[in-house]
Amino acid sequence: MKNALSFSLADFFFNDSPDVLSPPSDFEEWMNDPRTQECFGFFEQQLLSAPKSSTEILSNLEGKPKKVINLTSYNYLGLSFHPEVIQAAIEGLQKYGLGASGAPLLSGTLDLHAKFARMLADFKQKEDCILFSSGLAGNLGIMQGILRKGDLLVLDEKCHKSVIDGGTLSGARMQFFDHNDTEHLAQILDKNKDKRILVAVDGVYSMDGDLPNLPEIVKICDLFPDVRIYIDEAHSTLIFGANGRGVAEYFGLEDKIGISFGTLSKSFGGVGGFVCSNAKIIRYLKGYASSYSFSCASSPPVVAGLIKALEIATRDSTLRDKLWENTHYFKKNLQDLKLDLGNTESQVIPIIIGSSGELLFEMARDVQKKGLFLLPIDFPAVPATSRRFRISVSSQLTKDEIDKACNIIEDSIAKRLKKK
Numbered sequence: 001m002k003n004a005l006s007f008s009l010a011d012f013f014f015n016d017s018p019d020v021l022s023p024p025s026d027f028e029e030w031m032n033d034p035r036t037q038e039c040f041g042f043f044e045q046q047l048l049s050a051p052k053s054s055t056e057i058l059s060n061l062e063g064k065p066k067k068v069i070n071l072t073s074y075n076y077l078g079l080s081f082h083p084e085v086i087q088a089a090i091e092g093l094q095k096y097g098l099g100a101s102g103a104p105l106l107s108g109t110l111d112l113h114a115k116f117a118r119m120l121a122d123f124k125q126k127e128d129c130i131l132f133s134s135g136l137a138g139n140l141g142i143m144q145g146i147l148r149k150g151d152l153l154v155l156d157e158k159c160h161k162s163v164i165d166g167g168t169l170s171g172a173r174m175q176f177f178d179h180n181d182t183e184h185l186a187q188i189l190d191k192n193k194d195k196r197i198l199v200a201v202d203g204v205y206s207m208d209g210d211l212p213n214l215p216e217i218v219k220i221c222d223l224f225p226d227v228r229i230y231i232d233e234a235h236s237t238l239i240f241g242a243n244g245r246g247v248a249e250y251f252g253l254e255d256k257i258g259i260s261f262g263t264l265s266k267s268f269g270g271v272g273g274f275v276c277s278n279a280k281i282i283r284y285l286k287g288y289a290s291s292y293s294f295s296c297a298s299s300p301p302v303v304a305g306l307i308k309a310l311e312i313a314t315r316d317s318t319l320r321d322k323l324w325e326n327t328h329y330f331k332k333n334l335q336d337l338k339l340d341l342g343n344t345e346s347q348v349i350p351i352i353i354g355s356s357g358e359l360l361f362e363m364a365r366d367v368q369k370k371g372l373f374l375l376p377i378d379f380p381a382v383p384a385t386s387r388r389f390r391i392s393v394s395s396q397l398t399k400d401e402i403d404k405a406c407n408i409i410e411d412s413i414a415k416r417l418k419k420k
């Protein structure tokens with residue numbers, strides 16, 4: 001294929017094949033091109049041990065196991081392998097077995113699920129909570145459960161794909177406002193006073209690590225008495241706020257949030273999603289969110305482990321403090337290298353490279369060769385003008401690991417950017 005690297009997944013969405021089980025013919029050609037295969041080689045590299053700060057992967061580039069410093073997992077607080085979490089999960093497994101074996105409304109709700117949902121509602125200071133088997137399922141469920149045709153979902157343009165897909169599923173109209181542009185948001189709300197409206201923002205934007213301008217967003221929404229705010233605190237729960245309740249706590253605006261979403265797959269170290277709000281809408285959601293009512297309840301050992309994870313993360317601030325210490329140290333070192341980190345204010349730190357996909361993948365090969373698990377993020381996941389790497393800082397990283405990582409980043413990324 002001529003210049004395979006000039007194409008991306010954005011080019012093959014529409015399918016001209018008469019058979020729905022055949023991808024577009026040029027997609028096959030693109031995927032089979034050695035240059036595409038080299039780029040896709042970064043995906044689905046297998047981890048051979050827990051997602052710790054130093055771990056081992058089966059390197060697709062080298063075709064063999066490779067020890068790496070891990071900057072790519074969402075295990076921000078290291079809770080997925082915390083000894084107390086593992087012990088709690090083992091006990092949950094022994095008592096309840098592997099699966100819940102039922103939908104939550106029928107036989108799938110165990111005392112564990114009810115206890116955990118109560119703990120989460122109390123933690124988030126909301127009346128009630130509903131659990132989902134994944135974060136994505138939670139976002140699909142909220143939007144599809146509460147929005148109807150004729151409603152309007154107003155989203156920041158950088159909201160996560162699961163919120164957008166939930167909006168599509170709901171049949172509500174969706175309108176995006178420019179990232180953190182509150183004037184644009186105000187214009188949209190002003191033009192739609194006759195609609196039922198939900199405004200959606202992320203707590204931490206997952207590709208950029210920046211925060212919503214919540215104080216201004218709340219100020220605008222307060223001008224419209226029926227407009228409600230939804231926040232996706234996937235990357236901010238257990239990390240932001242004096243008690244780790246998230247970005248809404250950090251800004252002192254929790255009472256202004258109508259519905260608060262979190263995932264259990266990131267700082268909690270497990271898997272699942274949860275939504276906290278007033279008790280009436282949670283009860284309603286249980287009847288109308290298909291990803292809740294038509295899907296098996298989450299695995300009991302996972303829930304048992306998550307209960308312990310929440311206890312550990314909230315009994316004191318040790319892990320959170322360590323994460324912030326590491327984040328500040330890492331960020332300072334990267335700033336000294338004069339790298340473009342966008343507007344990150346969190347443990348999600350992008351290193352923005354620019355528009356060259358070839359340069360991005362050349363750097364990606366080099367960092368991995370030198371022992372860093374740091375993946376390239378390409379268009380269409382991010383704009384074609386700001387291809388990047390994305391660091392997920394963990395509380396588990398040692399200073400020595402951060403120093404080593406920064407040396408590799410300097411050699412493989414910063415020096416190449418200087419030459420450009």
Ligand SMILES: Cc1ncc(COP(=O)(O)O)c(C=O)c1O
Pocket residue numbers: 134135136137139160162202206232234235263264265266271272273
């Ligand atoms: C902002 C945001 N919301 C929701 C999700 C979905 O969560 P999960 O991966 O737990 O399904 C993600 C996942 O990366 C995310 O970044």
